[in-house]
Amino acid sequence: MSPALMRVLRVVVLLSAVRGAPLATVTLPPVILEPVPLEPVPVPSEPVRVDSGADQNISIPINTEQQQQQQQVSLDVDVMLTGELNPNHYPARRAAQVVLHHLNTRYGSPYWWGALRQVHKATAEALGDSGRKYSLEVTLQDQISGTKETCTAEVVFPGGPAGGPPQVTTSYEGKSEINTQAQEEALYNQYNTSQNLLSGHNLPDSYGHVAPGMEPFWHLGGVASSFVMLKESSENTLYNMAQVVSVTQLATENNQLRFNYDVLLHEMVSQEIIHWKLLASWSPQEGVKASQMELLPKCHHCEPPQEH
Amino acid sequence: MGVCVCVCVCVCVCVCVCVLMCVCVNGCVCVCVCACVRACVRVFTRHQVLRISAKDELQLSALRDLEALDHLQLDIWIGVRDVSTPVDIRVPAFSLSTVKSHLDYYEIQYSIMIRDLQVALDEEAEEMDAATRDVEPRNTDAFDYSRYHTIEEIYNFQDMLVSENPNLVSKIVIGRSYEGRPINVLKFSTGGTSRPAIWLDTGIHSREWVTQASGTWFAKNIVDTYGKDQVLTAILDKMDIFLEIVTNPDGFAYTHSKNRMWRKTRKPNPGSSCVGVDPNRNWDAGFGGAGASSSPCSETYRGPSANSESEVKAIVDFVKSHGNMKAFVSIHAYSQMLLFPYGFTKSPARDHGELNELAKKAITNLASLYGTRYRYGSIINTIYQASGGTIDWTYDQGIKYSYTFELRDTGRYGFILPANQILPTAKETWLALMTIMDHSSRNSY
Numbered sequence: 001m002s003p004a005l006m007r008v009l010r011v012v013v014l015l016s017a018v019r020g021a022p023l024a025t026v027t028l029p030p031v032i033l034e035p036v037p038l039e040p041v042p043v044p045s046e047p048v049r050v051d052s053g054a055d056q057n058i059s060i061p062i063n064t065e066q067q068q069q070q071q072q073v074s075l076d077v078d079v080m081l082t083g084e085l086n087p088n089h090y091p092a093r094r095a096a097q098v099v100l101h102h103l104n105t106r107y108g109s110p111y112w113w114g115a116l117r118q119v120h121k122a123t124a125e126a127l128g129d130s131g132r133k134y135s136l137e138v139t140l141q142d143q144i145s146g147t148k149e150t151c152t153a154e155v156v157f158p159g160g161p162a163g164g165p166p167q168v169t170t171s172y173e174g175k176s177e178i179n180t181q182a183q184e185e186a187l188y189n190q191y192n193t194s195q196n197l198l199s200g201h202n203l204p205d206s207y208g209h210v211a212p213g214m215e216p217f218w219h220l221g222g223v224a225s226s227f228v229m230l231k232e233s234s235e236n237t238l239y240n241m242a243q244v245v246s247v248t249q250l251a252t253e254n255n256q257l258r259f260n261y262d263v264l265l266h267e268m269v270s271q272e273i274i275h276w277k278l279l280a281s282w283s284p285q286e287g288v289k290a291s292q293m294e295l296l297p298k299c300h301h302c303e304p305p306q307e308h
Numbered sequence: 309m310g311v312c313v314c315v316c317v318c319v320c321v322c323v324c325v326c327v328l329m330c331v332c333v334n335g336c337v338c339v340c341v342c343a344c345v346r347a348c349v350r351v352f353t354r355h356q357v358l359r360i361s362a363k364d365e366l367q368l369s370a371l372r373d374l375e376a377l378d379h380l381q382l383d384i385w386i387g388v389r390d391v392s393t394p395v396d397i398r399v400p401a402f403s404l405s406t407v408k409s410h411l412d413y414y415e416i417q418y419s420i421m422i423r424d425l426q427v428a429l430d431e432e433a434e435e436m437d438a439a440t441r442d443v444e445p446r447n448t449d450a451f452d453y454s455r456y457h458t459i460e461e462i463y464n465f466q467d468m469l470v471s472e473n474p475n476l477v478s479k480i481v482i483g484r485s486y487e488g489r490p491i492n493v494l495k496f497s498t499g500g501t502s503r504p505a506i507w508l509d510t511g512i513h514s515r516e517w518v519t520q521a522s523g524t525w526f527a528k529n530i531v532d533t534y535g536k537d538q539v540l541t542a543i544l545d546k547m548d549i550f551l552e553i554v555t556n557p558d559g560f561a562y563t564h565s566k567n568r569m570w571r572k573t574r575k576p577n578p579g580s581s582c583v584g585v586d587p588n589r590n591w592d593a594g595f596g597g598a599g600a601s602s603s604p605c606s607e608t609y610r611g612p613s614a615n616s617e618s619e620v621k622a623i624v625d626f627v628k629s630h631g632n633m634k635a636f637v638s639i640h641a642y643s644q645m646l647l648f649p650y651g652f653t654k655s656p657a658r659d660h661g662e663l664n665e666l667a668k669k670a671i672t673n674l675a676s677l678y679g680t681r682y683r684y685g686s687i688i689n690t691i692y693q694a695s696g697g698t699i700d701w702t703y704d705q706g707i708k709y710s711y712t713f714e715l716r717d718t719g720r721y722g723f724i725l726p727a728n729q730i731l732p733t734a735k736e737t738w739l740a741l742m743t744i745m746d747h748s749s750r751n752s753y
Contacts, residue, residue, distance in 0.1 A: 088683045088690065089690060115718065204721060204724050206568045209726065268691070272606075
C-alpha cells in the first residue's frame, strides 16, 4: 500500500476515533491539534540599552582592600539605595514589576495581560517611617498583542513592621486599542451559562502547551494572580505566575463570570514556587477582580498531579 | 498500421494529479488508461469544525433540521442530544455560509473550534511523524532538537554523537549523582595534551528545561560546524571544549516523573523531611554568607557544607585536576541575562571592566538573530545576592571568563517554555557563547 494511502487511512482512523467522544471541558479533542503560534519576539525599535551605570559608579579598590572586602562574607546588601538608580539593576526592576501587577489588576482581561518590557529611569527616596518611594519611567507590553506603551509610575513600599502592600500610582490611562472588546464580549457570552462550566488544568503544561481554547483562561489566571502578587510584593521579591494548576468555572453571579483558580507563583529572589488559590470574577464591564485569596502551605511530600 | 491521434479525458474522484495514457490499437481505436497518481490526501481544506450550543428545544430542533440536509455534507462529531451538551460539526467549505446563516437566523451560539481542518491535520501528521522519528532515533541527524527529551534520550544522544565523531568527541564520566546516575561530560578536542579549555554546563537547576535542550543542540552544532565555521574551527584548533548537558541528573529525572518545578539535587537531608540542596549555592565561594539559605526546605538551601553534593564535587575535582580552564559558562533560565562575578559580594571583580565589555558584545550578538533583549552585569547588581555560586568559585580559581546565562523568557512562560522556542533560544545563545569563546581564545592569560 502506498505511503500516501496509508496517510489517508491514518487520518480517517483518527477522525473516527475522535468522533462521538463526550466532552465535559472545552479542551479540543485530544488528537487534533491547532498549530501552536510562535511566541512573537519584537525587534527593538531603539538601540539595545547599554549598562553604562555599572562602569560609571564603580571605583575599583586597591588589591589588599578588595581582598579584605571579599573576606567579609556577611555583607549587608540591604542598605537601600536612594537617588538615581541603574534602571537595569534589580532594585528598579523589582519596583517596576510591582507597577505591572498593579496595571494588570486595573486593566487586565482574558485578552490583555501586561508585562514589563523596559525600565528607562528610576529613582528612590526614603520616606522616614512611611517607607520608601520609587519613581519610575517604564515601557510595558501586552503579552498577547505585543502592543507597547510607556508611562511613569510611583511605588511606595510601606515601612514599619506591619508592612502592607505597596501603593502604586501611574500615568497610564488605559489600553489605547479597543479591539479586545469584541473578543471579550464573545468570550463572556460563550461562557455566561450555568451549564457546561469550563474546567482545565496545567496551563501551560510541562512542555509549554496551552490549548488555543484555553488561552484566555491562562491569561485570566495571570491577571488574577497579579492581585496576589501585588499584595505580596516588597523590595525583596520579584513575582511571576509560573503555571495555572487548575481553573474551574462556577455559576455566573451578578453578571460576573466566576472561576476558582489554583496557581503556582514563582518568586525570583527565594526561587520558591508558591501555591495560591483564589476566586476570580470577570466581565467586560467590570474587568477582573480576585477574592478569597488563600496561600496553600508548601507540601514537601506532595507530588503535583502528573499530566499525560 | 496508420497514424492514430487519440484524445483522452481523465476524471479523478479527488483533487489531485491525473495521468493520461493513450494506446492506439489496430484500426485506430483508442483505449484510455487513467491513473490518479496520488491518493487523495487534501480533502479538508477550509473545512471548519464548529461547536454549537443550543439553549432550548427550538434551537435543538433547528439543529436537527440542519443535520438532515444531506447536500450540505455535514459530518457530525458530537451529535444533537440535549441543551447542556455542545454539538460539534465538521462543515465543508462550500456549506459554511449556509450553515452559519442558519445558525444566525435561529440565534444559535457557536464558536469555531478549528478554522481549517486540513491545516490542523497536516500539523498533527507532522507531529506524529516527528514522534515516530523521535522514538529511538538511529543517529544524531534523526534526533529532534526542537522537542524536550528525557534523560535516557539525552544520554543516548551523547553516545551516538561520540560514536559518529570519534575523532572529535569523547565522553568522560566525571562522577555519579546521589542516586547513582553517571555524570557525563562531552569533550570536543582536535588533539594536543591539556590544551587550554572552555567549560559549558546546562541543567544544573533541573526545571530549567530549555538549557538541557540547548546544550544538546550546542553539542550537535559543534560537530556540524567544525571545519566549516572559521571562528569555531580556530577555537578548537587551539582549545578544548567541555560540555556537561545534564548537570543535575537526579533533579532532571524528577522533573519528568514527579515534579516539573524541581530545582535542587535529590539528596535527602538528615533530620528533615525536605529533600535536596541548591547546587548553585553549594560552591566554596562566600559559602555560609548571605544569599543562600540554611534551611533544607528552602529552594536556595546551601547544603551542610561546600561541595557536599556529588554533582558539584565532580565538577570541582575535574576543574582542579584539569588545571587549564580559561573560560567557564554555566547556563540557567529564565530572565534573559548575562551575568559575571560576584554574586556573594558587592566588591567588583578585578576584571569587572573587561567582563562587562565582553558581556555587552555577547548580548549584542545574541540580539542580532531575533531581537531578544538581554540585560547584563554582575550577579549581585543585576539579579540578587547569591553566595556559594558556581562562577564566583571558578573566577576565584583564576578562570577569568566566568559567566552565567539566564536564557528565555522573562516570565510569560518562565520555566515551562514552549518547545518551539528551543531552537531560536539555542541559536541566539550560541552567538553569545561564540563571542565569549572567541575572546578567550584570542586573549590567553
